[in-house]
Amino acid sequence: MKVAIASDHGGITIRNEIISLMKEMNIEYEDLGCECDTSVDYPDYAIPVAEKVTRGEVDRGILICGTGIGMSIAANKVMGIRCALVHDLFSAKATREHNDSNILAMGERVIGPGLAREIAKVWLTAPFEGGRHEKRINKVKIYEEKELYA
Numbered sequence: 223m224k225v226a227i228a229s230d231h232g233g234i235t236i237r238n239e240i241i242s243l244m245k246e247m248n249i250e251y252e253d254l255g256c257e258c259d260t261s262v263d264y265p266d267y268a269i270p271v272a273e274k275v276t277r278g279e280v281d282r283g284i285l286i287c288g289t290g291i292g293m294s295i296a297a298n299k300v301m302g303i304r305c306a307l308v309h310d311l312f313s314a315k316a317t318r319e320h321n322d323s324n325i326l327a328m329g330e331r332v333i334g335p336g337l338a339r340e341i342a343k344v345w346l347t348a349p350f351e352g353g354r355h356e357k358r359i360n361k362v363k364i365y366e367e368k369e370l371y372a
Contacts, residue, residue, distance in 0.1 A: 228254035233286030268296035290329035318348035
């Protein structure tokens with residue numbers, strides 16, 4: 223598995239923690255920044271990660287900002303992205319098993335690095351269950367295609 227990861231200025235600490243986790247798990251990753259403590263715009267980081275996922279350059283993405291909200295909104299504007307904003311372990315597992323989420327978003331001002339690390343580990347290891355869940359995801363894909371050609 224290969225994961226693209228990025229944060230804005232509000233998520234650098236957790237991004238570094240998740241990079242450390244991925245190294246420990248022997249997960250290949252691509253770090254798309256940011257490296258500054260001055261204010262930057264979250265779409266400049268969320269959209270490139272989302273595009274890498276949809277182009278198949280990486281399998282999944284992880285995005286961190288202050289709340290995770292802006293990152294998740296921006297990422298979900300990219301066709302084919304199922305970005306889940308997660309701040310608890312149950313949701314991390316469920317969004318992989320039921321929604322086949324391909325991007326995880328978290329907020330550094332909402333959760334600490336320890337919980338973020340646990341969430342990422344669950345999300346990175348939980349499989350998609352398929353079955354009835356696949357039918358539901360396919361309905362979203364059909365809608366996206368319809369809108370693309372409308």
